[in-house]
Amino acid sequence: MSLFWEDYNWDDVQPVFEDNSSGKLAAIAYSDEYKKAMGYLRAVMGAGEHSERALALTKQIIADNAAHYSVWDYRLDIVKNIGNDVFDYRKVGLVKSHAPTIGEDGEWLNELTLDTPKNYQIWNYRQHLEIKDCPEYYNGEVVAVKFILEDDPKNFHAWSHLKWTVSSSLKNCSAPLLLEPLLEYTNQLIQEDVFNNSAWSFRYFLYQTWPVLKSAETLDKEILFVEEKIAMDPMNESPWPYLKAVCNEFSPNALSTLRSVAIKFPDNARALEAVAETSPAEEQAAYCQKLCELENFRANYWRYKFKC
């Protein structure tokens, strides 16, 4: 790291150090290098300097601490101002021939994304580097997300970023992402782990974005899909709210569609709950009784919900 300081001239900068004579609660024993880097960062950040050396400095600090929102925010300002002069525009990233970013070192950013998947500054940062009307950008983001989800299939930030990528491509790109491959991706993940609720949530997002379930034929196919997944384990919590939402949103006979699936799984609390919900009030007491037997630890809730 010490070599770094020789790459640029810092003589004109007066570093700003924290006064540690008081206010020492939870003080971290920083390395001398980190302390020095933060001292210079405060100085150039405070002065609003947009330079190559400042850009290099942010990279040094991020290497030690990728969760530093301040540094990411500052880096973004610099990149937006001078990034294109420093980096090759549309530089090819680590993620196979994709993920170009305006003014940023795509290779470095991708590597960092893969190294620190739980970090959420990075996803937000990537969104700020959007290249509108560049299909490679959106495809590249999908590839990056898939990389992360391979190791961590419920990573909240990665899923959130994927939803953002889809919406933005539809809004800002004349060759946007397509429904079919994304739907196929949820098929694959749900097939691998039918309890992956993030994949279910993404599937619902897709159908909200592309309302293809308005067609009766597609809707029937989807209901069948859910039914098959419920059959794998009827106690799985994920498909039930999904099914209810799909019925409510797209089925002209929401209650009877839901009920027709639920009655196929007798003596199961999740199914019975759906049956009870779709029954006339006077029949609910009997179902409530049964639910209290099946899930006694939720008896208060069942009695509250079905008013019995």
Add this chain to the structure above:
Amino acid sequence: MLETRTLREQRETEDLCVPLLEQEDNPELFVFFRDKHVKFLRGMLGNLSSGFISLDASRPWMVFWAVNGLALMGVDTSELRGEIEATLLKCQHPDGGFGGGFGQPAHLACTYASIMALAHTSPAAWSKIDRKKLCEWLLTLKQPDGSFKMCLHGETDPRATYCALSVASILKIMDKKLTENVATYIKTCQTYEGGFGNQPLAEAHGGYAFCALATLHLIPDLNIAETIDLPGFISWLVARQQHVVPGFSGRINKLVDGCYGHWVGGCWALVESIDEGITELWDRDGLQSYNLMCCQADRGGLRDKPGCGPDSYHTNYVLCGLAACQYAYSNPGKWQPTAQCTPSVLPLHPVYGLPLTTANRADGWT
């Protein structure tokens, strides 16, 4: 036989937790080890090793979690006041709000943590918060759809609205411009599962659920039951607690984690206050068992689950979770607590996340 990653991880967690939960009848083990946790949090306020460098932009949080946790355990923190004040005022930005450390730009999460930590100090320290600048800065983060950005280039989500409105409320700088459209925005974050996510059409998540609901409580004169799908929300909340390991999970088909005792468990007080008919729809004793039998680390401090190390974050929020199961509240707004058992901790202000006495004291400061 169906076998997936979720089932395997769930089974592994049950295998770790069930033997501990079964020892609940042993009065030597079903104990809150207060002194150990006090020692742990005191240590977290001292000098931290270079391994904590990733928390360099979270200094106010480190102070808040530890001080708040100590206070919840009834520790007199008054001798810490001077240092709390000095540490946090270094994080106050000249243009309003607080950053993650000295010389860092302001951020809403750090601002929440700083101000809630300063609520543990004195009216003199409180008066050093630049409210005018803070209010101006909050307005720069406000978006037309009612949401707030976390910081200049930051993301928008219900955490940001919660942080913005809770500090505005406790500092009495709340105004119409801050609350405008917020309820409409929060409503758009409710998902088909019934909980709340970080954005419209997201997956429901305990952290955002708490922030969403607490935000609604901070908007004056709002009819919450008419704003959101309350039955849907309750259904999601109920399902976050399972029978075998009765802590809370943060999402559907995710593992139990001690901190959700607050983020999800803490929603119950907020929901119960909306409608008198909603009472005891969850297993208080179960959450207490999970927190006491599975979340106490041997060397002190509280944790996510057995096998995880303790940290300040989990210590504070497991303690908040204990308050959630050990007290019921009446009179929303004033939050009158009634202990449901012999409590381990002091009652919590269900919206601010401060000990109730601390919140009420700060409420009296001008």
